[in-house]
Amino acid sequence: MATIRDVSKLAGVSVATVSRVINKNGYVHQATLDKVEQAMTALQYTPNQIARSLAGKRTSTVALIVPDILNPFFPLLARAIEDTAQKKGFSVLLCNSDSKQQKELDYLSLLLTKQIDGILLASYTSKPEEIIQYEAKSAIPVVLVDTCFPDYPIASFLSNHKLGARMAVNHLIERGCGKIGHICGPTHIFAARERCLGYEESCRDQSWYTPSLIVSGDFQVDGGRRAIQELLSRHPDVHGVFVGNDLMAIGALKQLHAMDIRVPERLKLIGFDGIATDFLMPELSTIVQPFYDIGAHAMNHLLSRIDGESMHNTIFEFDSLVLHKGQTT
Amino acid sequence: MATIRDVSKLAGVSVATVSRVINKNGYVHQATLDKVEQAMTALQYTPNQIARSLAGKRTSTVALIVPDILNPFFPLLARAIEDTAQKKGFSVLLCNSDSKQQKELDYLSLLLTKQIDGILLASYTSKPEEIIQYEAKSAIPVVLVDTCFPDYPIASFLSNHKLGARMAVNHLIERGCGKIGHICGPTHIFAARERCLGYEESCRDQSWYTPSLIVSGDFQVDGGRRAIQELLSRHPDVHGVFVGNDLMAIGALKQLHAMDIRVPERLKLIGFDGIATDFLMPELSTIVQPFYDIGAHAMNHLLSRIDGESMHNTIFEFDSLVLHKGQTT
DNA sequence: TTGAAAGCGCTAACAA
DNA sequence: TTGTTAGCGCTTTCAA
Numbered sequence A, B: 001m002a003t004i005r006d007v008s009k010l011a012g013v014s015v016a017t018v019s020r021v022i023n024k025n026g027y028v029h030q031a032t033l034d035k036v037e038q039a040m041t042a043l044q045y046t047p048n049q050i051a052r053s054l055a056g057k058r059t060s061t062v063a064l065i066v067p068d069i070l071n072p073f074f075p076l077l078a079r080a081i082e083d084t085a086q087k088k089g090f091s092v093l094l095c096n097s098d099s100k101q102q103k104e105l106d107y108l109s110l111l112l113t114k115q116i117d118g119i120l121l122a123s124y125t126s127k128p129e130e131i132i133q134y135e136a137k138s139a140i141p142v143v144l145v146d147t148c149f150p151d152y153p154i155a156s157f158l159s160n161h162k163l164g165a166r167m168a169v170n171h172l173i174e175r176g177c178g179k180i181g182h183i184c185g186p187t188h189i190f191a192a193r194e195r196c197l198g199y200e201e202s203c204r205d206q207s208w209y210t211p212s213l214i215v216s217g218d219f220q221v222d223g224g225r226r227a228i229q230e231l232l233s234r235h236p237d238v239h240g241v242f243v244g245n246d247l248m249a250i251g252a253l254k255q256l257h258a259m260d261i262r263v264p265e266r267l268k269l270i271g272f273d274g275i276a277t278d279f280l281m282p283e284l285s286t287i288v289q290p291f292y293d294i295g296a297h298a299m300n301h302l303l304s305r306i307d308g309e310s311m312h313n314t315i316f317e318f319d320s321l322v323l324h325k326g327q328t329t
Numbered sequence C: 001t002t003g004a005a006a007g008c009g010c011t012a013a014c015a016a
Numbered sequence D: 001t002t003g004t005t006a007g008c009g010c011t012t013t014c015a016a
Helices: A004-011 A015-023 A030-043 A049-054 A073-087 A101-113 A128-138 A161-174 A190-203 A221-234 A246-258 A291-306 B004-011 B015-023 B030-043 B049-054 B073-087 B101-113 B128-138 B161-174 B190-203 B221-234 B246-258 B291-306
Strands: A061-066 A091-096 A118-121 A142-145 A156-159 A180-184 A214-216 A240-243 A268-273 A285-288 A315-318 A322-324 B061-066 B091-096 B118-121 B142-145 B156-159 B180-184 B214-216 B240-243 B268-273 B285-288 B315-318 B322-324
Touching: A004 A015, A004 A030, A015 A030, A049 B049, A061 A073, A061 A101, A061 A291, A073 A091, A073 A291, A073 B073, A073 B091, A091 A101, A091 B073, A118 A291, A128 A142, A142 A291, A156 A161, A156 A190, A156 A291, A161 A180, A161 A190, A161 A240, A161 A268, A161 A285, A161 A322, A180 A190, A180 A221, A190 A214, A214 A221, A221 A240, A221 A246, A240 A246, A246 A268, A291 A315, B004 B015, B004 B030, B015 B030, B061 B073, B061 B101, B061 B291, B073 B091, B073 B291, B091 B101, B118 B291, B128 B142, B142 B291, B156 B161, B156 B190, B156 B291, B161 B180, B161 B190, B161 B240, B161 B268, B161 B285, B161 B322, B180 B190, B180 B221, B190 B214, B214 B221, B221 B240, B221 B246, B240 B246, B246 B268, B291 B315
Parallel strands: A061 A091, A061 A118, A118 A142, A142 A156, A156 A315, A180 A214, A180 A240, A240 A268, A268 A285, B061 B091, B061 B118, B118 B142, B142 B156, B156 B315, B180 B214, B180 B240, B240 B268, B268 B285
Antiparallel strands: A091 B091, A285 A322, B285 B322
16 A cells, blocks of 8 residues: 555655645645645555554544444434444444443443544443543543433433423323323433433323332333233223333233233323334334434534534433324324 | 553563563563563553554454444344454444445445454445455455355355245245245345245245246335235235245235235235344244354454454355244244 | 564654 | 654564
């Protein structure tokens, strides 16, 4: 592969000049610019990114840390992030943390030695102090996606989950549901808590409301099966259920089917997320999160930080959730 | 961050010696080794990977190029690949090509300047000559996943699709199907062709067989809807359908549901891939591909090539497909 | 068994 | 407007 030196020789200029045309900075005469560009194309020259990185510039690479790309939730984010990165000349390193603290920390220090320019972190296990400390000592900007710590100055991009929850409950009410239950996700997940709060806010003034209408699940399919059983045993007369996410909603649906309880006639069900609305049958009613927007904005914010802009590290909540009316309500 | 020079000073040795202990090569006295290691831990030293890469070693990074990580097929592969890479100290760069030749080529040359160590390529658009030429002039090993070119020496890892197709058809026969149709995928996709061939081989000697039992689809949900309609209009009496992939099978299932044709009573349906076996209701019968094995083996093979082992570049077909008996057969 | 020194390819003062 | 040169942090001959 041709180097900058080869180009400089062929063009009859110094490497500094070539560097200037590569980086489009500093003054360079039009005539020399032409010569250099000719030499570059003649040699099919492309700058070695490793050398550029070592010489102090960036790696043009960011890392995306997710619990597990297999969770259908994350490819949606990953795609938006990669698209946005690619448009700006950045690449994305994919890291699965399995929600294990150690694996996450290992990645974090690996990324340091790789001189990654920034990190998009979707993690429900990391502590805010850790993140702040990491940013401080590594000077690598970190942006949170799908989670946040309200009391700390960390940039975060996520849906307005409380709003979404209200939309879900309202939809059930509009569809004529009387007593509405909720299957909530793990309480260590911010989004799960918010959705639960949204449910509570919408329901607590109803005559039928009682806290035992909230059953906890694990955001997985099987958890949904168990939770709906629990809910029905507590309240055989529930008429609608706002399930904390689509995965659990699928589980609930399967369980109801097995128990021969007709959906939506006897019981209406609405999920949250909007993963794979295409793939399901019957189609699940759900609140679709604006994944693409979240990912794209998070990435753009990160890129601005990388460019040295000092941003206001705050929480960006997206209100553009959409009700997807399926066949379960 | 501490550098190798800092360590060498603190340990009272030369940088060369420190380098030797980092890389565990060359002779180094036990006593000095201890000193160096103490210094390293004292300074919390970790070698800068960029500098190592520039000095001639590798980047310990591979790229995974997929058409679109949103296709539920690819996260399965990505996970296996990332797991395997991570165990061996490698990172994975994620690239979406959208099956566009230009985007793919752009990535390929970008990866060159990034001095990537190897590439895992899932592409149905690239030409074998291109790949061979790229490997030759870049010295970057490329391994194909989920596709192959039988007539060219390119390492490829994929399921034995023909075998899987036979399994699917046999299952339908066992379940009592008489006339069996097939919805095949795009013919430029190797796997789609193989599955179709498998179907043909299994069926051509049957009394009911006729080529018009094969309808073509596009491997997408909507394509499945259209294809099943087409098939039914050609052959109102089909009793079983082997659908070329799960996405189309979902579409077919939805269409049949809309048409009030009962599955599996009136018509039996089996898909291929094994994505989303959890998500569907009714659960789809399908042939599950050994994604994890494919990804892991492909990655291991790539790592061996990166380590300089000259491998026999051939096609690795995985026979370990599994019938998932759902509720549609 | 160890060290000195020459790069790897590029950037960025500093001079001219 | 251009060139010289000193690094960036590490690896790797080649000598000692």
